Amino acid sequence: MRFSKSFIYRQQQSQGHPDSRNILIKGDNHAVLTELEPSFSGMIKCIYIDPPYNNGDSYHYYNDRFNQNLWLNNISKTLTILKTFLTEDGSIWISIDDKEMAYLKVEADKIFGRENFVSTIVWQQRKTRENRTIFSRNHEYILVYAKDISAFKKSRNLLPVNDEFINSKYKNPDNDPRGPWQSITASVQAGHGVPSQFYTIVSPSGSKFIPPKGRCWAYNEERMQREIQANNIWFGFNGKNTPRIKKFLSKAKIGLTPETLWSGSQYGTTDSAKKHLLSLFPNKKEVFDTPKPEELIKNILEIASNEGDYILDCYLGSGTTIATAHKLNRHFIGIEIGNQITELVVERIKKVIAGENGGISKTVNWKGGGEFAFYDFDKKKKENKRKEQKEALKFLLFDKPQL
Numbered sequence: 001m002r003f004s005k006s007f008i009y010r011q012q013q014s015q016g017h018p019d020s021r022n023i024l025i026k027g028d029n030h031a032v033l034t035e036l037e038p039s040f041s042g043m044i045k046c047i048y049i050d051p052p053y054n055n056g057d058s059y060h061y062y063n064d065r066f067n068q069n070l071w072l073n074n075i076s077k078t079l080t081i082l083k084t085f086l087t088e089d090g091s092i093w094i095s096i097d098d099k100e101m102a103y104l105k106v107e108a109d110k111i112f113g114r115e116n117f118v119s120t121i122v123w124q125q126r127k128t129r130e131n132r133t134i135f136s137r138n139h140e141y142i143l144v145y146a147k148d149i150s151a152f153k154k155s156r157n158l159l160p161v162n163d164e165f166i167n168s169k170y171k172n173p174d175n176d177p178r179g180p181w182q183s184i185t186a187s188v189q190a191g192h193g194v195p196s197q198f199y200t201i202v203s204p205s206g207s208k209f210i211p212p213k214g215r216c217w218a219y220n221e222e223r224m225q226r227e228i229q230a231n232n233i234w235f236g237f238n239g240k241n242t243p244r245i246k247k248f249l250s251k252a253k254i255g256l257t258p259e260t261l262w263s264g265s266q267y268g269t270t271d272s273a274k275k276h277l278l279s280l281f282p283n284k285k286e287v288f289d290t291p292k293p294e295e296l297i298k299n300i301l302e303i304a305s306n307e308g309d310y311i312l313d314c315y316l317g318s319g320t321t322i323a324t325a326h327k328l329n330r331h332f333i334g335i336e337i338g339n340q341i342t343e344l345v346v347e348r349i350k351k352v353i354a355g356e357n358g359g360i361s362k363t364v365n366w367k368g369g370g371e372f373a374f375y376d377f378d379k380k381k382k383e384n385k386r387k388e389q390k391e392a393l394k395f396l397l398f399d400k401p402q403l
């Protein structure tokens with residue numbers, strides 16, 4: 001990728017080559033994205049953003065108190081340009097809390113289309129009770145939108161499961177030569193059925209079964225007969241139990257459908273993320289007040305992307321998204337306006353490259369390695385270039401040489 005003159009490469013802050021596919025940029029996200037758009041439009045598989053929530057607080061590294069219209073306007077402008085960066089099967093995940101969630105959802109619906117709204121995830125961001133408030137707010141939201149919901153439905157990943165889980169579900173009680181299987185119900189809700197799905201099944205042992213009340217069989221009679229002949233229906237060891245369908249491990253798409261309730265025990269909390277940061281920077285008095293845990297970002301990236309895909313975060317904060325993306329072998333673009341990008345993010349990613357072992361490192365067996373390039377975005381350079389171009393145009397139009 002060739003960067004325009006507005007991007008100034010900083011060798012000291014970088015590690016590796018200027019053309020690295022892992023990019024950090026210091027600057028205002030909207031201005032930076034506008035300049036990056038021609039090169040990265042349609043290329044990002046997953047965008048995660050965690051903007052200031054407009055919760056009225058002021059933190060060490062950034063301010064979170066804005067006029068609501070201004071805040072909404074700014075974030076809408078950024079979301080509009082971010083949409084163009086997504087691949088056709090890409091998705092964007094937006095962290096937000098109670099205060100502005102409803103307002104942001106309406107804006108995001110307008111930008112991405114209500115039909116492309118995927119879900120709202122509720123993440124338990126704290127496990128302790130805050131007794132000084134009317135309610136102890138223990139959760140935040142993550143709004144998920146697809147660029148195109150049907151493409152995303154096909155490409156999104158299931159959650160990984162371990163061998164123990166598979167062995168507990170798939171067994172082979174009849175020594176079927178096709179290998180382990182699990183049985184699932186052979187009936188479906190009657191409301192979705194057609195008349196040919198209501199009939200009596202006769203098992204090979206002669207037992208008769210009608211569908212349970214309010215249900216019909218999953219197949220019509222002809223198909224059910226074929227499945228029974230093919231030994232794909234299980235009537236129990238004695239051949240007299242309610243019929244169930246055999247689903248073979250060899251043909252199964254193994255994995256769990258993601259749920260919308262994400263616990264702090266499984267995906268970390270703001271506190272656990274802060275502890276991780278403190279362990280990375282033991283000598284710093286102030287680290288970052290509102291970091292996300294790597295476990296949370298890992299789950300997002302594993303659902304929404306694969307190794308080698310591009311991930312983008314343009315409200316980078318302490319750099320959790322890019323640290324996690326790097327440990328998961330994704331490429332990244334990270335944009336941050338504040339000095340934390342050099343004070344925390346650059347140092348953090350250098351530690352990750354050196355094999356840092358906190359956060360998700362142990363889970364993913366992270367050993368270190370990789371590179372990244374750091375750029376300063378210089379808006380003035382861009383404006384000066386525009387002025388120069390304008391002057392040149394004026395000269396061409398008005399200062400025609402006398403013949």
Ligand SMILES: C[S@@+](CC[C@H](N)C(=O)[O-])C[C@H]1O[C@@H](n2cnc3c(N)ncnc32)[C@H](O)[C@@H]1O
Pocket residue numbers: 027028029030050051052053061062288290291292293314315316317318319320321335336337338340
């Ligand atoms: C809530 S924090 C993100 C925390 C991050 N997810 C983490 O894990 O550390 C929001 C960040 O967005 C940055 N930010 C706010 N407005 C920005 C803008 N216009 N361009 C780039 N970054 C911006 C702030 O400086 C702040 O660091």
